[in-house]
Amino acid sequence: MLIQFAAAAGAANAAAAHGGENPYGLWAALEQGGAIAWAVFLILVAMSIFSFYIMFTKLFDQQKIINQSKRVRASFWGNPSLKEGAAKLEKNSAYKQIVDDGLTAQEQHGKLTDPVEAHDWLHGSLSRSQASINSKLNGGLAFLATVGATAPFIGLFGTVVGIYRALVKIGASGQASIDVVAGPVGEALIMTALGLVVAVPAVLAYNWLQRRNKSIAEDLSAFANDVLGYMASNGAVKPTIAARGAAKVAPPAAAPKPGVGTTTAGAPKA
Template sequence: MIINILAAGGTAAAENQFGLQQALKEGGIISQSVFTILVIMSVVSFYILFSKLFEQQKILNQAKRVRTSFWNSTSLREGSAKLEKNSAYKQLVDDGLAAQEQHSKLTDPVEAHDWLHGSLARSEAAINSKLGGGLAFLATVGATAPFIGLFGTVVGIYRALIKIGASGDPSIDKVAGPVGEALIMTALGLVVAVPAVLAYNWLQRRNKSIAEDLSAFSNDVLGFLASNGAVKPAAAGPAPKAPVKPAATTTAGQAGGVQTRP
């Protein structure tokens, strides 16, 4: 019994002599640095993913409130007061109102439409730029993480071959283990890169949808300002209920078919 336990323990030790810990130990400072870089890339990528999802969902919720209540207001200032303080849509409205006030102070003749359109476009671009923050890092991780992992693999294979050559025992069991162990870094690079690429594409698609909605709202604000409030979209609120018709009442004489005279 004891012999069997010792034999099993020896087999487990032989099986565990190759792995991530051993690869980091054998790879030295280079493999450890590659592993650390990949871990940092992965952590930051997931942080960007969740923070951007939260930011995007916040703007999407703001868009729902704009469609249902904003255009019921009689003026843009009244509608702006209904929006959240840091709302992207409130920023567009406030920038449009500020541009309208500034136009009268211009010394060079500039068309009001062009001035308002430029101001709203600049505000819209600032919002989109903020939404796109961090996506470049995801793209960089997706493009470089596999090569960083491959670099760790190359260094690991190089060190393994040097060690095998120095030992003078080029048998398959001495070569396959260290070389296979070095491939762990390539696998880690792919594990880090694939989620980053998926997150980048998903966030980009959501940003595009938000940008289209902001552009449509910006055009509506421009039309309202250029027409002094005569042009504005209909609010997408709940449909009004049809008035209930009162039930027809009949007199006793009418019910009996007898007409009465006053």
């Protein structure tokens, strides 16, 4: 969005160049602002680029785990054992990681010299596995929150510098005519707009990705609880698998046909 804004401003400057150089465009404002204006502009551009990169990469990672969840619900619990079910999952699947960590913890429990409840040991191992996956999903979101909180103030810094330059020009010329202050004031407004253009998408992306992460964490927690129940019961406890299609209804019993020794009502003859 920020790049499109800059490109549109550059196109406007190029169009105005046919009738003379435009002293109030984006590039002209940056040139007038000097090193400070350029530094603010480049910082905001870098923030915007990294924000969109994080947003799309995290969205891809989340969607991959959501698709894995659908496949797990459809076929995983139909396998005769956890090992066979885990072997059929994707190599880098988050759900495979949970199952593998649970199986490893189960093997390690028999090697403990200090007696520990198997339930507590398995629960702790599965919780660590979930925490590791959630930590990876939340990576980078702090940067989005930082951009959303600081980008408006970085733009405001450029705004303050622009207003200061306008006041200096007024003091130097001795008059507050529009041609004197239009350039610095325009630069100040542009910096404010750029700060908001960078901050708003970052805040929206942060809230949206956090909400999706919370939903994924709930699914992982439910799956880990099912794995724990399966292991603690030696496979006797499994989550209920929804039957595909509507359940078949048994046909009603046929009424007895009238025959020898019975009346049409089914009662014996006198």
